[in-house]
Amino acid sequence: MAPTPATEIATIPLQAGATIEDPETPAGKIWSATLDTISQQDGYQRCYYGRHVEAQTSLDLFVDWDSFEHHQTFTKSPVYGPFEKNLSSIMDGSVVMRHATLDPHPPSNAVGNTSVPVTEVLYTYLDGRDETYESNAKKFGEILVSKSDACKGVSTGWVREQLAGPNADASDKKDVFIMLIGWESKEQHMEFRGSKDFQDAIPLVRKGTLDMHHTSFNEK
Structure with a gap:
């Protein structure tokens, strides 16, 4: 194998x-x-x-x-x-x-300076691995790609390690799901967040503790 x-x-x-x-x-x-x-x-x-x-x-x-x-x-x-x-x-x-372990791997549809200027890195801290959440996150990604021309692609997966969320006690370890979402720019991502399409879709992933930032990646 x-x-x-x-x-x-x-x-x-x-x-x-x-x-x-x-x-x-x-x-x-x-x-x-x-x-x-x-x-x-x-x-x-x-x-x-x-x-x-x-x-x-x-x-x-x-x-x-x-x-x-x-x-x-x-x-x-x-x-x-x-x-x-x-x-x-x-x-x-x-x-x-x-x-x-990300789907797709490699996550080049969502990360990389050649075709993806900026990547939204979104962590969700959850009490246990939830297959429904994983399915909903993939649906959320599909909606972003289909509804926003600025969204270049999405790669998702479970983090192997349990980790404490932001501002949480170090001993309060959670299961973590990661979404990598490629955008034309941070500004276009933030603009799309104000749209009805985004507001209709965000309940799919609004669970646990969310932690998000943007990174402009370079490739070696």
């Missing part, structure tokens, strides 16, 4: 002034080395990253792997310690790490 692909979803708190986009700066050289190391690992498929539009020192790093186990093998390899130490030198805090 072929392995199940997985996407590593890391939120990295960057130090203020860490100019990772400029490969000539110290932070940029560290970031380039980080991406090079990841891309050299067995099972690596694709890597894309970007700052949160709403919080510029928060960075999303998404890595598509042949399987969750391939990423785990990397974290247990001899290169991982120096890799982690190098990356931590431009961080201001701890990484929040998640893994998800």
Whole structure:
């Protein structure tokens, strides 16, 4: 049986002034080395990253792997310690790490700088994995794509790890469902949120605790 692909979803708190986009700066050289190391690992498929539009020192790093186990093998390899130490030198805090099996995989219809200028990253924190919620989320995505020309595509799935929601006690772990929704722009997404089509559809996913931001992704 072929392995199940997985996407590593890391939120990295960057130090203020860490100019990772400029490969000539110290932070940029560290970031380039980080991406090079990841891309050299067995099972690596694709890597894309970007700052949160709403919080510029928060960075999303998404890595598509042949399987969750391939990423785990990397974290247990001899290169991982120096890799982690190098990356931590431009961080201001701890990484929040998640893994998800997304549909479709890879989520290139919703993430990527070539055809998707900005991605809405929506987490829903729930008391248990709810198949009805998953089905409703897929319906919600279909409505967005069909009703808005600005919506480029949607990829969804359950996060492997249980996590505490925003402003929740760290011990209050929940099941997490993720939706990646590609848009022409944040402004067009926010404009569509005021439409009747959106207002009619949003009850499908309005459950638990929702946490949303936008990221403009670059691909390695």
